[in-house]
Amino acid sequence: MALVNTTKGEMDESLLEKREGSVDNDIELTNWTEYWLDGELVHRSVHVSLKTGPALFAEAASFD
């Protein structure tokens, strides 16, 4: 029996409707998990995996 933390306290996962989704692009791989009870969202967790950060480019000026 797996318990899920929800807006109504911990609930048995078997009592809930589970929905999952993901996004995959150049910036991130994101997975989310939702649990619904009688049409009400009672839990949503999100895991974002960042693929890279912004790069700052530096330069030394030339006297030429």
Added chain:
Amino acid sequence: MANTQSMCTSFMGDLLVGAQQLGTVTLTSRGSLTAPTTDTVKAALYLASATLNASTTVYSSTGEVSGTNYVAGGVTVTNATAPTSTNSSTTAGVAYWTPSASIVYTNVTLTTAFDCVFLYNSTQGNKAISVHTFGSQTVTAGTFTLTMPSNTTSTALIRLATT
């Protein structure tokens, strides 16, 4: 032999650790001039409607998310891996740094869409470090986890590079 114009890669690495100081600045003591402690980095989440960008200079609660179990200012970033600098040629190199663990907000409810994490230095007057965006999200009685990219010259979260 010939000289080659370039920014020294080690200098960029020094910037990340505050080892060189080309102007006067007011710093919070790091305990010792010769064996200083590492500053604390924090990560705060911001609403999709906020306007953080390259001109952001310091942490502000304006536009920050709020909700159950989220503490204003965000969470402390795990920083067990010091910045690294690597040369790729006589003219190019990268200094880089990535938090050494995922950034996790546990058992939070954030019902207004957010799409940004802001890293800042809470030891040095909450000075800005970087802004990172992702797809807009909400969290309900759940956990929001930000897993860091690989700490390499091409993917690290913070990269100072010459080409």
